[in-house]
Amino acid sequence: MKPARLTQTISDSLTTLRKSERKVAEFVLKDPLAVIRMRIVDLAQHAEVSEPTVVRFCRAVGCNGFQDFKLALAQQLASSPSYGQIAVTDQDSTREYTHKVFDTTVDTLLKVRDSLDLETLDAAIAAIYGAQRVEFYGFGASAAVAFDAQHKFFRLQITSAAYADPHLQNMSATSLHPGDVVIAISQSGRSQALLDSMELVKQAGGIVIGLSPTGSPVARSASISIHVDAKEDNQIYIPLSSRIAHLAVIDVLAIGVAQKKGPKLDEHLMRLKAGLASLRSPV
Amino acid sequence: MKPARLTQTISDSLTTLRKSERKVAEFVLKDPLAVIRMRIVDLAQHAEVSEPTVVRFCRAVGCNGFQDFKLALAQQLASSPSYGQIAVTDQDSTREYTHKVFDTTVDTLLKVRDSLDLETLDAAIAAIYGAQRVEFYGFGASAAVAFDAQHKFFRLQITSAAYADPHLQNMSATSLHPGDVVIAISQSGRSQALLDSMELVKQAGGIVIGLSPTGSPVARSASISIHVDAKEDNQIYIPLSSRIAHLAVIDVLAIGVAQKKGPKLDEHLMRLKAGLASLRSPV
DNA sequence: GCTTTTATTGTAATTTTTTTACAAGAACGC
């Protein structure tokens, strides 16, 4: 049977493997990413052994042959893409940091996607769908996320607002009606002003949907807490991937609500699109 | 270049594929998990086509052959184990459209990453670095991108502003000095008001960096044009992935400028972080 | 509506790649 973590099995077997097979193992561990693109001859050459030795190595680590081994390795690497180094250093060329920015973002998105709790999402969608008013609160980088979200939900014919000002948040919060929804967005999950606003929302009978890291004060305080754990390796500079993860989560919420709204919404969006056309350059 | 999300590419190509190739595509989409354990003969048999047709199909979806195809498929399935249908219908479950949203976003990001022109990016970074003032203009969904960008560059100690109001844009544009930079963000690349503002910026001697689709009016009008071709998803009329691509591109610009600024910036960011701490909840 | 042309698909041969069988050589025990 195939082990879950192939590289783990390989390093575990290192001691029991024969000398030549160990050469293969070491090479595989050193550069697994390269191995999945190799043919058996290439790997044999790089590890300085013969081809049958490679096959024997594959069998020794529980695979059914070389192809099977490559497949298993590829799968593992795909699920933990953090094999390449992602920290941004000063000497990076443009090409390199461009790739790093995009790759870290992709990495974060996939991690968040897999860690999302679907029932929570469903609950959040239902709450938004049932609300008279939907508001988005966030500060700093999350303020931009809030405005983006407001724009999106506005297009879905939902009465929505976005506030990055604690005074406005508080004023608006106290005027909410039971069943109304506030989406509190925080990358740190520790913004005191946001926590204060959330408290007012709850006092007014509103539902607070939190978008914040697991276990953070915002997450704990929210009525419905969507956990977004985009741990930033390069937090030193600026928040990068986490706000993109927030945007993506909001996209999911928007689509969920859009689906609940059904076909009537399509017509509305069509008209909206037609209306926008007049603001556009013909070519 | 290998497509990031293979199944996505396959369903996209469904219409352009030949009849027999489509049979292969449909079978692969129906049961991708089985395919990765198959040899080419098996797949040919199941799809009721010949083996060369399978190879042709693999090439048609951007792979280098059958092995390459299987590897790419295996990698994708590893990161989304319960992969089923990709076609979007109204009946999509939460799980499905969550995946769909994240996957298309990832797909877009990787496509944009590979299509970015590095020299243009370098030119843009140099222009921003050399400017006294940097402003971001955008409407609608791009307005949120502009505000996010403003926030980011503000943290890099760059005098920056973001305007989503054409009047403010125009007023600000006329007050720019030669060498100042405006980043014009547009998903459609066809916003007339934005084109007007850009004209004023150029008259004032400012440099316009455009973030828009290739060949669009905004792209043609910009002094430095960064092409972002994020083919927008048909089914929903809300901009989804493209604005995330814009954000990522701006991240790249920010990091580029940050590097040019060098170590002094680090100190500044440290102080900034310390300042923010007081606004945060202790736990 | 028939002929010519082009595009699509499958058959068969070729090439590539992996695996097996076996023998040479090294390590170990006696």
Place this chain on the structure above:
DNA sequence: GCGTTCTTGTAAAAAAATTACAATAAAAGC
């Protein structure tokens, strides 16, 4: 040191993928 066992490589066979080409189907032209 000799025989045994274990390890590794060579070479042949098997399996798999790919290419070349021909047959057929579809489309365009007359």
